[in-house]
Amino acid sequence: MSNDTNPNLSKPAEEETIWVGTDDDNALLRKIVGARFGERPIDRLDDILDEKAKTANWIAQELDVQPSDTVLDIGAGAGLVAARMAQLCESVVCVDISANQKAFALRTALRGVDNAKYFVMQYGDFSEISKYNIRSAYSTAVFIHFNIYDIYYYLKRIADLIPEGGRFLFTFLDSNRLDPNQFDFSRHFERFEQSLNSRYLLTPHCSKFICKLAENSGFRIVSTSEAGEANTAITLERRA
Numbered sequence: 561m562s563n564d565t566n567p568n569l570s571k572p573a574e575e576e577t578i579w580v581g582t583d584d585d586n587a588l589l590r591k592i593v594g595a596r597f598g599e600r601p602i603d604r605l606d607d608i609l610d611e612k613a614k615t616a617n618w619i620a621q622e623l624d625v626q627p628s629d630t631v632l633d634i635g636a637g638a639g640l641v642a643a644r645m646a647q648l649c650e651s652v653v654c655v656d657i658s659a660n661q662k663a664f665a666l667r668t669a670l671r672g673v674d675n676a677k678y679f680v681m682q683y684g685d686f687s688e689i690s691k692y693n694i695r696s697a698y699s700t701a702v703f704i705h706f707n708i709y710d711i712y713y714y715l716k717r718i719a720d721l722i723p724e725g726g727r728f729l730f731t732f733l734d735s736n737r738l739d740p741n742q743f744d745f746s747r748h749f750e751r752f753e754q755s756l757n758s759r760y761l762l763t764p765h766c767s768k769f770i771c772k773l774a775e776n777s778g779f780r781i782v783s784t785s786e787a788g789e790a791n792t793a794i795t796l797e798r799r800a
């Protein structure tokens with residue numbers, strides 16, 4: 561379903577989110593990797609790419625990616641995972657709501673990566689990429705910002721895209737793995753107090769309930785695993 565076809569939708573435009581508004585490479589990269597690589601993460605882009613390449617290798621295994629596959633990266637950001645994924649499959653299709661992140665990816669990680677395409681999408685609208693023969697998809701560090709209805713909405717849209725047997729892996733913030741004293745809860749609560757709006761703050765969820773939503777959306781659960789920083793990764797397979 562395209563947003564254009566539903567007049568009742570008032571989904572967040574990109575400009576209402578934290579993802580927009582800068583061409584500064586360091587600021588864009590900090591939105592992806594946080595504070596772990598310092599104030600000037602661009603100086604450590606090679607280290608960041610190495611780390612993200614490991615993530616891509618693991619995802620490719622979970623998704624059983626084959627060299628002939630087209631793989632979708634949802635919320636691709638700076639294209640850091642996609643850069644490695646492109647070496648493991650026929651082509652990678654990246655989508656993201658942020659035009660800034662797309663521009664950044666194309667001038668850094670995805671520069672010269674001929675088998676990667678990148679589209680700016682509206683919230684939940686995959687219509688532009690439905691023509692690609694997508695076998696499997698993944699989304700890392702994106703559902704961590706979603707409320708439960710966003711998650712269900714995206715799972716349903718992704719189920720429409722993926723053929724029977726195709727897989728989808730995503731990570732989310734797992735409330736059962738969280739220690740509120742370690743979790744950056746107070747920083748996010750400060751933001752909440754300023755805006756009284758919880759959209760795009762880190763939002764923990766219950767793994768069991770998300771699995772039920774995934775099953776309701778047409779998937780079977782292949783695996784759940786710990787994915788660091790209180791994240792859980794769920795790998796799904798599209799049922800008939």
Ligand SMILES: C[S@@+](CC[C@H](N)C(=O)[O-])C[C@H]1O[C@@H](n2cnc3c(N)ncnc32)[C@H](O)[C@@H]1O
Pocket residue numbers: 579591592593634635636637638639640641655656657658661681683684699700701702705
């Ligand atoms: C923390 S970054 C993660 C980037 C990348 N997946 C990675 O692991 O390096 C989150 C990304 O999700 C994108 N995003 C946020 N909400 C989205 C949505 N509703 N649909 C698609 N992309 C979204 C943001 O623009 C941002 O680039």
